[in-house]
Amino acid sequence: MSHARVLGIAGLVVFAAAAVAYAQTTVTPVPDAAPVETAPLEPAAPEHATWGDVQNGQTLAGTCAACHGLDGNSEIPMYPRIAGQSERYIAHQLALFKSGERNDGMAAVMKPFADMLSAQDAHDLGAYFATQKSGAGVADDSIVTSGPYTDMKFYEIGEQLFRGGDPARGIPACMACHGPSGAGNPGPAYPHVGGQHAEYAQQRLELYRAGTTSRTDPRLFNIMATIAKPLTDEEIGSLASYMQGLHPAADDIGVDATAVAAAPAPAAVAAAEADNTEAADADSNVDGSAAPDAAEPPAADAPPAEAPVDAAPATEAEPEDPQG
């Protein structure tokens, strides 16, 4: 693990402010009257659940703190960060642990805790963690010395795939679903992946690549299984490292509104890459003028803008508590 750019104090403050604005724009509380799509997302939880209650979720979250941290920002790499994760995704995964359909990786550690929860508890917990600000880690920028990506920084392999995919191998840009800063999309419950521990993300990607699941409705799993299939170990490791360093400030930096349906051509990716160094440096000097309203998450059915978004990873510092 090597030296990452460390945001200056000014950058940190802006980052914290941006993260708050970001949380406000993305984690909009869902009105009670909103229809609950339990069918595709919660096959394992037929009990009725309405949208979660943040207060009750916070109370229940005490049980989760030992592993995931009080606010969902686990400090231990094998326990995923769930801060800033969407309510529906969390509730769905809890239902899958409880039913035993999600039984790979370290699911056995989670199951007893999921077993204690009603479907409503799962929504309450999801609502609470969705309001928490996700932290980010550091991406590995050591230079690759052999193989197809020789001379690139390790995280750049993942960055290239995350932003542009690899059309030649049928790999879509990850950000088409997970967003330029990895914020995910609460609508279709594409999970938040920005700032996730690399160790956990790598394990998930390897499990998707292996392609087997016990889910009765494997549609969501299969989306990722198809995408992960052609990835090499090096690419998975790099993607995980890149995502670990991804943080929400990226969404506040001039996202071009031009939506594109397809993954950008390799040339476009190369051009974006060329811009990176400069853009990345500019990142630490973002002034507070970035309009939070510009950071609306993409609509469920519209792919996000493809633009030279600077999602420069790597911030050594844990984001400060915006309140203090």
Ligand code: HEC
């Ligand atoms: C003893 C440690 C431990 C406790 C306590 C615990 N978890 Fe977990 N949790 C884990 C582990 C380990 C995983 C990763 C499982 C895997 O490998 O798939 C996980 C995964 C999850 C996931 C899936 C995350 C994702 O990105 O897919 C959610 C959601 C979750 N936990 C919520 C909770 C909630 C809510 C509680 C409290 C009610 C809780 N956990 C308590 C260890 C724990």
Ligand code: HEC
């Ligand atoms: C078409 C939309 C789509 C695209 C494109 C996509 N994903 Fe996903 N991703 C999903 C969905 C849906 C899930 C949840 C699957 C499940 O239920 O297990 C997911 C889950 C994940 C997870 C697990 C998150 C967690 O908390 O457990 C990771 C990591 C991930 N994706 C990384 C990637 C990477 C890296 C790429 C690009 C190579 C990518 N995704 C491209 C839709 C997408």
